[in-house]
Amino acid sequence: MNNRLGAVYSALYSFWKARMATAGQSSLTRRDSYSIILHDQVTETICSNDLTKSPDELLELLLPKGPKGGNSFDRALKAAETMMTECWADERPPVIIFLSDGIAAFRDKNVQRLFHLAAQMGLVM
Numbered sequence: 001m002n003n004r005l006g007a008v009y010s011a012l013y014s015f016w017k018a019r020m021a022t023a024g025q026s027s028l029t030r031r032d033s034y035s036i037i038l039h040d041q042v043t044e045t046i047c048s049n050d051l052t053k054s055p056d057e058l059l060e061l062l063l064p065k066g067p068k069g070g071n072s073f074d075r076a077l078k079a080a081e082t083m084m085t086e087c088w089a090d091e092r093p094p095v096i097i098f099l100s101d102g103i104a105a106f107r108d109k110n111v112q113r114l115f116h117l118a119a120q121m122g123l124v125m
Contacts, residue, residue, distance in 0.1 A: 004101035071104035
């Protein structure tokens with residue numbers, strides 16, 4: 001995709017590749033778990049708590065999804081909160097990488113709620 005969403009996908013793919021290289025992992029021994037949530041006016045879960053897919057396989061899940069326009073960061077943050085709660089694992093503290101191909105407003109309290117929830121669930125911040 002020769003657009004802003006393509007740049008987001010490229011950055012995410014580079015992160016996955018670098019993470020696997022740094023951790024010395026293969027897709028068969030990966031300890032990281034990935035969940036992908038896309039958002040525009042609605043949110044869509046592409047995969048949840050995946051421990052097996054390679055960066056190439058994860059990217060293949062994203063490529064059919066093109067830009068639709070619109071952003072709802074508050075909905076995306078709520079979806080991240082729900083995913084974090086459903087997929088919590090003490091041995092894998094959550095890392096949320098929030099990438100966007102656009103601009104939207106969000107309420108600070110929605111970001112703060114993610115931190116408070118992680119602390120309540122056992123992650124010391």
